[in-house]
Amino acid sequence: MANGLDVRAIPVKHWGNRFPWDKHMGYNGYLLKYKGIRMLFAGDTAYTDSFKGLADREPIDLAFFPIGAYQPDSFQEAHCTPEQAWMMYKESGAKRFFPMHWDTFVLSYEPVEEPYHRLVAAAKLDRDQIVIKSHGESIRL
Numbered sequence: 001m002a003n004g005l006d007v008r009a010i011p012v013k014h015w016g017n018r019f020p021w022d023k024h025m026g027y028n029g030y031l032l033k034y035k036g037i038r039m040l041f042a043g044d045t046a047y048t049d050s051f052k053g054l055a056d057r058e059p060i061d062l063a064f065f066p067i068g069a070y071q072p073d074s075f076q077e078a079h080c081t082p083e084q085a086w087m088m089y090k091e092s093g094a095k096r097f098f099p100m101h102w103d104t105f106v107l108s109y110e111p112v113e114e115p116y117h118r119l120v121a122a123a124k125l126d127r128d129q130i131v132i133k134s135h136g137e138s139i140r141l
Contacts, residue, residue, distance in 0.1 A: 004034060004035060005032065005033070005034045006032070006033040006034070007030055007031075007032055008030065008031040008032075009028045009029075009030060010028055010029040010030060010031055010040070010042075010050050010051065010054070011028055011029075011048070011050050012027055012028055012029045012042060012043055012044070012045035012046075012048055012050060013045050013046040013047070013048040013050075013077075013078065014027040014043070014044045014045050014046065014078045014079075015027070015077075015078055027043065027044065027045075028043065029041055029042040029043040029045065029050075029051075030043070031054060031060070033058075037061050037062075037141055038055075038058060038059065038060045038061055038062075039060070039061060039062045039063070039064070040054060040060050040062070040063040040064065040092055040094055041064045042063070042064060042065045042066060042085075042088065043066070044066055044069075044078060044079060044101065045066065045078070045079070045080060045088075046076055046077055046078050046079060046080050046084075047076075047080045047081075047084040047087070047088065048088070049091065051063075051088045051089075051091055051092040052091045052092070053091070053092075053093065054092045054093060054094075055092055055093025055094055055095075056093060059093075059094075059095060060092060060093060060094035060095065061094070061095055061096065061141055062094065062095070062096045062098055062131070062141065063089050063092055063094035063096065063097055063098065064098045064100050065080070065085040065086075065088060065089055065097065065098070065099065065100065066079060066080060066085060066099075066100055066101030066102075067080075067081075067082040067085045067099045067100070067101060067102045067115040067116065067118075067119050068082075068101045068102035068103070068107070068108070068110070068112075068115040069101060069107045069108040069110075070082075070108065070110060070115075071108050071109040071110040072108070072109055075108055079101075079108075081118070082099075082115045082116075082118035082119035082122055083118060083119075083122040085099070085119065086119060086122040086123055087122075089129075095129070096129055096130075096131045097119075097123075097129050097130045097131065098130075098131050098132055098139075099115070099116060099119055099130060099132060102115040102116055103115070103116065103135065104135075116133075
């Protein structure tokens with residue numbers, strides 16, 4: 001803990017490499033706590049149960065989960081679908097969902113606007129827990 005920032009690494013499901021020959025590299029997400037605010041940054045990940053119950057001991061105020069780059073299906077070895085991201089968020093117990101990894105550039109085959117629409121559909125009546133609706137929005141905790 002430096003300057004009051006507490007950082008905990010969380011294992012995720014991603015290959016972590018940037019080149020075909022460096023498959024030895026790992027990858028993780030982070031649970032961050034600063035001045036009483038706890039945030040979960042999942043990073044890039046396929047569905048994993050690593051986030052289950054993280055808020056059981058202490059609330060998580062905001063969780064960042066990726067929702068894009070899942071097509072073709074083979075990409076789901078390292079990237080979750082919007083529905084899987086919502087499931088991991090709910091399993092974590094966090095209070096608010098911040099979607100990331102969508103509608104910025106073409107990395108995969110799904111239409112760039114699709115991930116957000118699928119996320120909202122997955123959230124159903126809990127869609128008010130999604131804090132960002134479009135790029136450039138600001139939120140205040």
